[in-house]
Amino acid sequence: MFVIECPWCGPRDQSEFSCGGEAHISRPAERSDMSDEEWAEFVFMRTNAKGLFAERWNHAAGCRRWFNVLRNTSTDEILAVYRMGETPPDVSTGLPATPCGEAEIGSGNDAAKVMVEAADGTTNTRDTV
Amino acid sequence: MPDRRISALAHRTPLQAGDGALSLAERPQVAMRGLRVDAKAANRALKKTKGLALPETPNTSRHTEGVHILWLGPDEWLFLGEVDAVHALRDRLGDGLAQIHHQLLDVRDQNAVIALSGKRAREALMKLTTLDLHPGVFRPGDVAGSLFGRATATLHLLETYDPERDPEFLLIVRRSYADYLWCVLARAGREFGLPDQTPKAGEIMRP
Amino acid sequence: MTEQPFRMARGGFIDRKRRVTFRFDGRSFSGYEGDTLASALLAAGEHMVARSFKYHRPRGILGSGSEDPAALVQVGSGLAATEPNVRVTEQEIYEGLEVHPQNCWPSLKYDIGVVNDLFSAFLPAGFYYKTFMGPPGSWGVFESFIRKAAGLGLCPQEPDPDDYESLNRHCDVLVCGGGPAGLMAALTAARSGARVILAEETARLGGQLLSSDPEHLRVDGLAPAEWVEKIDAELRGFEEAMVLTRTTVCGYYADNFVALWERVSDHVAPGERDPVVPRQRLWRIRAKRVVLATGAIERPLVFHGNDRPGVMLARAARTYANRYGVLPGRKAVLFTNNDQAWRTAVTLHDAGADVPAIVDVRHEVRGSLLDQAASRNITVHLGTVVTGSSGRHRLRDVTVRALDGSGGVTGGETRIACDLLAVSGGLTPNVALFSQSRGRLVYDDALAAFRPGQSWQKEVSVGACNGTMSLEDSLSEATCRTVDVMKEVGLKAKPLKVPSISGSEFSSGAISALWEVPSGLPAKKVRAFVDLQSDVAAKDLRLAVAEGYDSVEHAKRYTTVGMGTDQGKTSSMNAFGVLSQARGVTMTELGVTTYRQPYKPVTFGALAGQHVGKLFQPRRTTPMHDWHVANGAVFDPVGDWLRPWVYRREGETHEDALMRECRAARESCAVLDASTLGKIDVRGPDAREFLNRVYTNAWSKIRSGQCRYGLMLGEDGMVMDDGVTACISDDHFHMTTTTGGAARVLGWLEDYLQTEWPDLKVYLTSVTEQWAVASICGPESGKLVAALCDGVDADPETFPFMSWKETAVDGVPARIFRVSFTGELSFEINVPADYGLWLWERIMETGAAHGIVPYGTEAMHLLRAEKGFIIVGQDTDGTVTPIDLRMGRIVKKKGDFIGKRSLFRSDTARANRKQLVGLLTDDPDVVLREGAHLIATSSEPAPPVPMLGHVTSSYMSPNIGRSIALALVQSGGERMGERLYATRADGPPVPVTVTETDFLAQREGADA
Structure with missing residues (x-):
């Protein structure tokens, strides 16, 4: 259970929320010339990103508002929360995962369980005894 | 003529822990x-x-x-x-x-109002909700919708509450969840002296 | 009654005035209050307490706490309150405690399963996988044996009689571990005014301080236990500090969500437990910061014969002596590769044991150690290892040989008689929680172990779990890092003065990592165990590598090392060492296996908490519920709701009751409790436009006072919900949904309003439970409604179908909708829910003269099927469009609505989709099975059988006087009158004829 910061109610337990899947997929206006493929893209096709992902959440047990969340699906880190209709904030700096590779830390993946101690002390490791 | 209105928890009588640590009552007149x-x-x-x-x-x-x-x-x-x-x-x-x-x-009939008060009220509620009900965090007048056990409800700490006295919380819950919530609250208050309450049960179910 | 021959004359945190008797393996034992099973059994001289999982080898007590791998027993008797796999090192004794050995038959000492050990050569690593992959049939041969051998201990057979509870807490700082570092951290935090929770796994605070020599060690001039008590007392004085003992931090999850498992009353005799307090609690903590002070776990050395009872971790031996006042052996040998373990030899010697030898793998050790040994006349063997042991159920002696400097042993064998071998392969920082928090580990050569490297969550590790092994450094680190943490959460904190320490234990010192001790024996004969619970030996790990299981995760699964209930607390580090050597890679290159929650086994009871039995799930009931119960209702669960399914009268069968209810609905009058239907109040100037967009039909022209049926589709064009919506006023509508769809539909509509159409001025609010609803139907229903309601003329001319009126029932405000579930003349009376029961009783009273009969959901479904009315979720399954239902008439051509474009997708628009039709069997008495497949031939052809569709609803209809069914059939609309066959599992296909869905109309047509 992670914590989600509802734009209105503040940080609350994940159990109060329901996830609505990928964000920023707007319903196309009715167009007779729209091909089946274009329509299917809207109805059926969703990104299944590893890494940065914009998704919709609803504070179902609280204020019932829908809002957007930028989450790293590899680490469950929530990088930003913003209201409907707002553009996603820029979170590219300090992002702890690459969308295609493994997060350096936080994913629980084998590749990220052990590290070599950095010589320059960039990590929070203590001094060697 | 008996009252035609029968509130959601009319079948329950108010509960009180022996030392007043906790009490539970419906507020049907609200x-x-x-x-x-x-x-x-x-x-x-x-x-x-x-x-x-x-x-x-x-x-x-x-x-x-x-x-x-x-x-x-x-x-x-x-x-x-x-x-x-x-x-x-x-x-x-x-x-x-x-x-x-x-x-x-x-929406009077839509909801039931349950009052929970006493010095153990915060502790009892925190057995059921992930809200932080510490006195420094959840203060008089505060409101929060959350899950209480398996029921969604709105919690309100009456602003009329005097910090010198014990807090009085109201829980506003859909009427069909009221009996469940009443019983889980009573269970949460058991160690503080509330008597156990058995949810309505015993119906014959279809095979 | 056995005495306590190994109990020391004094010492230990036990209450010698309170003698406790308990039973183990059919024998009676005694101990003192404060003893664990392990300390009490050791006091009696019992080392062997269990049998291992695979080879049924004797298992003794290796550790002194949750790290112990194999000293597992069954606690309690009876079929309900018995618990398997309890560690003797953790269970506290109480009067009358019943303990049984497990994984052995007929008894602990004489166990048939020992034959597995003789065949160990045939049970190699990856045994299961090899039998799966082996010659065809080998799995079949082995399966029955494997199944019997699976698992340890016995499951309770009856419901758990105990109560459990889960509860939530928030705090500024959660301190995990009540040892010296944890105490220092908690006190630092508490003094700064923080909300602190300190969790300690055992019954007492103090950790290793309780295991250290009370005569030597002084903390601020106090004996260790006195210092602990002082800190404890101060902590308990803070209103915002909570100290939990007997509480294991069992899981570290996202965003500092941490689970604590408290054994509230497991140490109390069942008859004496407080009945209002749960047996165990699960604390669900959300902490702003977590301080991990989980200490270190000693690892054994892996040598031939290392699994014999009497082989014990050096620190555990010290713990039994100092914490419990028990001498774990009278003749004790120490085998180590590090300094701190030497303290055990000193402690045991000073406590009265004979210590014939210290065997250290290192060729050189510090002079101070040698002095300590010399002053006690303890012989020291340097550069030497233990190469074997003997003794059937208990260690009798060990053999030692010198190391040859190139990985082998040399020289003659020395046999040393002993009844205890204290071993230490070094201290492994207990990084389980840190690793669960997804922090990265780093290998530390000085420790020959992993320690925390880079944090991921908001936690800090202090003390031994961070690799800081000395007491002074530990205390200083704990207070300093806690101060940093306090600042992060916005509290002012000062580091505490670090207590002065004298007579400290030896620090870890230089470790000479030796992952597998050479024995000089042929490889095949060596039984050097890494995992004492799952019986994984070093050679199994090497075999795994040889067979290609290079990844540490693969080798773990293949050999099952560390996969037992101890989660490899004492074995993982040694396994990594053996694997890294076998593969010739560094520890960092090898990596570690995953530390998963829970840290140790947690009871299901604690996880389920109070949410069991009648509190498992809310049961939603309507205001009329008590009447239904009192009048023979059998209930149908619909979502969380309980709805009357059928009302059974005395002596009636289910069929009788159903037929009676259905006949009354068409012949006189019947009433349904429809309170559970979803109701949504829709309000706003754009309400009509909103309805136009969410329903398939048009809403622009509906006038106030009118009602209309609508279908809602998903964006995929499939039917999602249906219901009637009434126009209250120009900008105000009362929408109804299915019972099961109520919450989902409201959420879905809100979603569109908030995200797609924020420009629409419409508000939605659920009023599902504001209204209690009685739906009265049947030819007499008009008269009944006229009698019930104030000033309502139920004449169809003045109160037409699909209209509604605001009225009152004896003064109680009501809305009456002339809509129909059943195709029969019907009225839905809505009153505020508090009046629901009153209304229902009044209907029954007034309706008696009209022959009123209450009916349930089963009759409702049947009545709807008679009329060809669909049930969403029964006749539709998320793959059915309105066109498939042949309800195209309510799909508007002009204007958009949700799902419209999907109706023209090539697949949705194709002609040969399954369509809803009626089916009549040739034999009117045969009722088809719902779900039966439809085929074109009178007998089933060879597979693949071409399926034309399936039956969705099927009943014996009393009103039609025969069986009826609805079905989804390929191109069904074009098959009217066609002959099809419905398959059966128990007979030849049943011939049926395809018809229209409205069976009532068909009957009337036939009658005319």
Whole structure:
């Protein structure tokens, strides 16, 4: 259970929320010339990103508002929360995962369980005894 | 003639722990109105109706003319109080909002109101909810919608509560969940002295 | 009654005035209050307490706490309150405690399963996988044996009689571990005014301080236990500090969500437990910061014969002596590769044991150690290892040989008689929680172990779990890092003065990592165990590598090392060492296996908490519920709701009751409790436009006072919900949904309003439970409604179908909708829910003269099927469009609505989709099975059988006087009158004829 910061109610337990899947997929206006493929893209096709992902959440047990969340699906880190209709904030700096590779830390993946101690002390490791 | 109105928890009698640490009771007489309206527009309009303002700070409430006005969402409030007070306020609201797109509904029967009070009330509630109910965090007048066990409900710490005394919480819950919530609250209060309550059960179920 | 021959004359945190008797393996034992099973059994001289999982080898007590791998027993008797796999090192004794050995038959000492050990050569690593992959049939041969051998201990067979509870807490700082570092951290935090929770796994605070020598060690001039008590007392004085003992931090999850498992009353005799307090609690903590002070776990050395009872971790031996006042052996040998373990030899010697030898793998050790040994006349063997042991159920002696400097042993064998071998392969920082928090580990050569490297969550590790092994450094680190943490949460804190320490234990010192001790024996004969619970030996790990299981995760699964209930607390580090050597890679290159929650086994009871039995799930009931119960209703669960399914009268069968209810609905009058239907109040100037967009039909022209049926589709064009919506006033509508769809539909509509159409001025509020609803139907229903309601003329001319009126029932305000579930003349009376029961009783009273009969959901479904009315979720399954239902008439051509474009997708628009039709069997008495497949031939052809569709609803209809069914059939609309066959599992296909869905109309047509 992670914590989600509802734009209105503040940080609350994940159990109060329901996830609505990928964000920023707007319903196309009715167009007779729209091909089946274009329509299917809207109805059926969703990104299944590893890494940065914009998704919709609803504070179902609280204020019932829908809002957007930028989450790293590899680490469950929530990088930003913003209201409907707002553009996603820029979170590219300090992002702890690459969308295609493994997060350096936080994913629980084998590749990220052990590290070599950095010589320059960039990590929070203590001094060697 | 017996009362035709039978509240959601009419079959339950108030519970009290021996030393007053915790008590549980239904508030069947409380009237409720739900309001949905644009906050800014409404408060502009209501300014004319002196003394009426909807709380715009999330998860807070305002106590005015015997009615508690609870923030439920950015465009949603609950009015709660004695029948006459709520009716009087409803009429004034109706007037004040006549020109504004809004929805004002009687939700008295939709919900049950459970009062939980006593010095152990916060502890008992935290067995059921992930909200932080520490006195420094959840303060008089605060409101929060959350899960309580398996039931969604709105929690309100009465702003009339005196810090010298024990807190009094109201839980506003859909009427069909009221019996469940009553029983899990009683269970949460068992170690503080509340008697066990058995949920309605024993129906013959289809095979 | 056995005495306590190994109990020391004094010492230990036990209450010698309170003698406790308990039973183990059919024998009676005694101990003192404060003893664990392990300390009490050791006091009696019992080392062997269990049998291992695979080879049924004797298992003794290796550790002194949750790290112990194999000293597992069954606690309690009876079929309900018995618990398997309890560690003797953790269970506290109480009067009358019943303990049984497990994984052995007929008894602990004489166990048939020992034959597995003789065949160990045939049970190699990856045994299961090899039998799966082996010659065809080998799995079949082995399966029955494997199944019997699976698992340890016995499951309780009856419901758990105990109560459990889960509860939530928030705090500024959660301190995990009540040892010296944890105490220092908690006190630092508490003094700064923080909300602190300190969780300690055992019954007492103090950790290793309780295991250290009370005569030597002084903390601020106090004996260790006195210092602990002082800190404890101060902590308990803070209103915002909570100290939990007997509480294991069992899981570290996202965003500092941490689970604590408290054994509230497991140490109390069942008859004496407080009945209002749960047996165990699960604390669900959300902490702003977590301080991990979980200490270190000693690892054994892996040598031939290392699994014999009497082989014990050096620190555990010290713990038994100092914490419990028990001498774990009278003749004790120490085998180590590090300094701190030497303290055990000193402690045991000073406590009265004979210590014939210290065997250290290192060729050189510090002079101070040698002095300590010399002053006690303890022989020291340096550069030497233990190469074997003997003794059947208990260690009798060990053999030692010198190391040859090139990985082998040399020289003669020395046999040393002993009844205890204290071993230490070094201290492994207990990084389980840190790793669960997804922090990264780093290998530390000085420790020959992993320690925390880079944090991921908001936690800090202090003390031994961070690799800081000395007491002074530990205390200083704990207070300093806690101060940093306090600042992060916005509190002012000062580091505490670090207590002065004298007579400290030896620090870890230089470790000479030796992952597998050479024995000089042929490889095949060596039984050097890494995992004492799952019986994984070093050679199994090497075999895994040889067979290609290079990844540490693969080798773990292949050999099952560390996969037992101890989660490899004592074995993982040694396994990594053996694997890294076998593969010739560094520890960092090898990596570690995953530390998963829970840290140790947690009871299901604690996880389920109070949410069991009648509190498992809310059961939603309507205001009329008590009447239904009192009048023979059998209930149908619909979502969380309980709805009357059928009302059974005395002596009636289900069929009788159903037929009676259905006949009354068409012949006189019947009433349904429809309170559970979803109701949504829709309000706003754009309400009509909103309805136009969410329903398939048009809403622009509906006038106030009118009602209309609508279908809602998903964006995929499939039917999602249906219901009637009434126009209350120009901008105000009362929408109804299915019972099961109520919450989902409201959420879905809100979603569109908030995200797609924020420009629409519409508000939605659920009023499902504001209204209690009685739906009265039947030819007499008009008269009944006229009698019930104030000033309502139920004449169809003045109160037409699909209209509604605001009225009152004896003064109670009501809305009456002339809509129909059943195709029969019907009225739905809505009153505020508090009046629901009153209304229902009044209907029954007034309706008696009209022959009123209450009916349930089964009759409702049947009545709807008679009329060809669909049930969403029964006749539709998320793959059915309105066109498939042949309800195209309510799909508007002009204007958009949700799902419209999907109706023209090539697949949705194709002609041969399945369509809803009626089916009549040739034999009117045969009722088809719902779900039966439809085929074109009178007998089933060879597979693949071409399926034309399936039956969705099927009933014996009393009103039609025969069986009826609805079905989804390929191109069904074009098959009217066609002959099809419905398959059966128990007979030849049943011939049926395809018809229209409205069976009532068909009957009337036939009658005319």
